[in-house]
Amino acid sequence: MSSMLSHNKDQPRIRKSLSDSSPTATTATTKSLRHERLSRLSSSGSSDVSNDTSTNHADSYVLRWENRLSARKKAEETANNDYKKMYEKALATNQRLKSKLETSNQELAMIQDQLQRTQKGRPGDCSSNMLETEKKESWSLKKRISDMEEQLKVKAELKMENQRLKDENGALIRVITKLSK
Structure with a gap:
């Protein structure tokens, strides 16, 4: 010893x-x-x-x-890859939603323009048949407008949720970066 x-x-x-x-x-x-x-x-x-x-x-x-x-180390590498994939997926979803929003806004503008033209261009001495068709058209246009406004509300909510997820993703990436140091 x-x-x-x-x-x-x-x-x-x-x-x-x-x-x-x-x-x-x-x-x-x-x-x-x-x-x-x-x-x-x-x-x-x-x-x-x-x-x-x-x-x-x-x-x-x-x-x-x-x-x-x-x-x-393996867990950190996996987590980094997962967050990267989630971020890329969120970006793709955001771009897709932006393009849908632009398309919907364009459709809404066209429909509102069309509705204004039909309301302004009414002749005073139209037959009852034409009045009924115009009423139906205006009703259907108003319905489409209200539907599109609902869609815009939903898209705005999705946009806010998308931004929240981006912020959360950024915070998680910062935490992972600090943990990896």
């Missing part, structure tokens, strides 16, 4: 901060440190069983730590 202690005091200990090295360098360093410990144990003999078990506990701790680190 005393020979083991004197042997350990003579050997310099190498400690390296985890933030100073890359994961591959950390793995190589921990493997070389484990190899050094095992070679020291084998050269000193196997007379001390408690020291051997403490080395095994340390090795198992290092292995668990390495597994956690690699799992965390």
